Amino acid sequence: MPNKENMQALFQGLHGDLEDFADRVSTYLGCPITIEDANHRLLAYSMHDDRTDKARISTIIGRRVPEKVINSLWKDGIIPALLKSPDPVKVPAISDVGLGNRAAVSIWKNRDVIGFIWALEVDKPFTKEDLEFLQYAAKEAKNQILQLQTRKHRRLASDQEFLWQLLTGHLQDPKEIKEQLIQHAHVIPQAFSVLVFTFPSDISSEGERQIAYLLTTTQKIRPILYTTDDNKLILFASLEEDKGAALSLSSFISSFISQMDSRFQVQPIFGASGQVYSEFSLVQQSYLEAQEVLSIKHLFPVETEGICLYSRLGIYKYLAFLSRQKNKSSKSDQLARILLYDQKHQTNLFQTLRIYLEKDSNPNEAAKTLHVHANTLTYRLKRISEVGDINLKDSVQKTGLFIEIKLLQYEEAQSLASLDFGE
Numbered sequence: 570m571p572n573k574e575n576m577q578a579l580f581q582g583l584h585g586d587l588e589d590f591a592d593r594v595s596t597y598l599g600c601p602i603t604i605e606d607a608n609h610r611l612l613a614y615s616m617h618d619d620r621t622d623k624a625r626i627s628t629i630i631g632r633r634v635p636e637k638v639i640n641s642l643w644k645d646g647i648i649p650a651l652l653k654s655p656d657p658v659k660v661p662a663i664s665d666v667g668l669g670n671r672a673a674v675s676i677w678k679n680r681d682v683i684g685f686i687w688a689l690e691v692d693k694p695f696t697k698e699d700l701e702f703l704q705y706a707a708k709e710a711k712n713q714i715l716q717l718q719t720r721k722h723r724r725l726a727s728d729q730e731f732l733w734q735l736l737t738g739h740l741q742d743p744k745e746i747k748e749q750l751i752q753h754a755h756v757i758p759q760a761f762s763v764l765v766f767t768f769p770s771d772i773s774s775e776g777e778r779q780i781a782y783l784l785t786t787t788q789k790i791r792p793i794l795y796t797t798d799d800n801k802l803i804l805f806a807s808l809e810e811d812k813g814a815a816l817s818l819s820s821f822i823s824s825f826i827s828q829m830d831s832r833f834q835v836q837p838i839f840g841a842s843g844q845v846y847s848e849f850s851l852v853q854q855s856y857l858e859a860q861e862v863l864s865i866k867h868l869f870p871v872e873t874e875g876i877c878l879y880s881r882l883g884i885y886k887y888l889a890f891l892s893r894q895k896n897k898s899s900k901s902d903q904l905a906r907i908l909l910y911d912q913k914h915q916t917n918l919f920q921t922l923r924i925y926l927e928k929d930s931n932p933n934e935a936a937k938t939l940h941v942h943a944n945t946l947t948y949r950l951k952r953i954s955e956v957g958d959i960n961l962k963d964s965v966q967k968t969g970l971f972i973e974i975k976l977l978q979y980e981e982a983q984s985l986a987s988l989d990f991g992e
Contacts, residue, residue: 580709587613587713594686594706598699601625603687604710607778608785609634612684612714620691623667636788638666643832651675652682655707657700672700674707676714681778684714728753729796732805736763738853746849754793758807760847762818763855766802766825766840767863779833789821805852808845815878818842822877839863842878855879861886868982872927884972888979891972901973903957910956918956921949926971930961 579593587604595602595615602615603625610633614625627635641663642648650658657674672695676684686707688695695703731753734740740749750757768776780802784792794805806821808814822840830836841862843855858879865885866873876882907918921939925946928934936946953959960966 580706587710587717588615590710590713591615594688594703597702598688598695600691601689603628603689605634605685605687606714607682607684608782609639609685610785612717621689622669624669625687625689627667633785635666636786638663638668639786641666641668647673651685655704657703659695659700670694672703674700674703676707676710678711678715683718684710686710728794732794732796732803735794735805735849735852736803736856741850743849750793750849754807756791756793756807758791758793760808760814760845761849761852761855762806762808762814762842762845763852763859764804764806764818764822764840764842765856765859765863766804766822766838768800768802768835768838771800772797772802776835779829779835783825783828783832787821787824789824790817803856814845815880818845818878839866840877841866844879861889868979884975888975891976892980892983895976901970903959903970904973904977907953907957916952918949918953921946922953922957922959922970923974925950925961926967926974930967 579597580590591602591604591613592615601621603611604613605628606612611628611631614629624635624638627638639648642660645663647658647660651673652675655675655677657672660668660671660673662668662670670690672688672690674686675682676686686703688699688703731740731749735746740746747757772780777797780795780797784795784804791807792804793807796803806818808817822842826836826838826840829838841859843858843862846852846855862877862879862882865882865888866876869885873882873885876885879886904919907922911917911919921935924938925932925935928938932943932946932950936943939946941949950961954961959970
């Protein structure tokens, strides 16, 4: 290994040129070199001959490490080790994802990892001296990456300002929006949706780094703009305008929440998405829809546990509107009679009716949920019909009753929420 003076001379005159930096490290070690940022986006790679592997080729073509490679490196403990220590790590081959033997080292600024250097093993195993040189190279790479980050932070602030203009409806002209999308996102989405995640507390700078990491490495959807607002993450995502868009959104929301928990121990997080649109004047609409989903999930946590898309809310998406339009002095005579009977006789006919309708009039499912025998349920349904003058075989009546019940629950939940906030 060269002495300190020789190593300093090796990296002189770079001035932020990471490609040149990668080539110099590659020349010394005699192997292909890849440099990534902290979110596994490709920053630079050395020239190479045929001695490479599929993972490196995919990284160069896609300008970021494939998600399946990142997941494997997390499972094998490689990335956690790199995030804990500046010491180089030897990485054994992972044939399932096309990864050959290599060595890796993280690039640090104070206590934060700002990048990685990956060296592909080709002719011979890396020696102790090779790894010491790789660690020195990581220290030298810090200044090169910081120069790039300064420019990136200026662009990010501008990107977030543009996103807020979309979310608040201040930008409406389709032509202007497309021009700005090219400038800020470098893409004009075929379709899009706005997603909102709520975190257990205000998002810290460390939380922002964790979010950026997951958003950059995911390949389930294409997050093109995002911002944080207190304890919320707001995301503008590009999608393909087809039947698979809803599945992609659901998969991403589930994966994001799961990985924030398993990798960074942040939970509980709740996520939601507005509808998928292709007209850019509807960005604000999608944003409001995502927030409505989160509001409904807060009011009806059990009933909406598996719902994260506005398009899947069903009757719940109309409750706020129906509540505003309903005459406050008018109540369903049928439900009023049942509630009065319950109060007078200490029964639970109202709960039985609610569960029965929620289970789509399936007596077996309703009895199971209520923890009663089928005969008991049959008796209660008969009393409900008699007391409330309800025909439980009439789909129109049942639909109306179901909506009335949900409106009662919605208004009660809203009242409790108002009390919680001292309103």
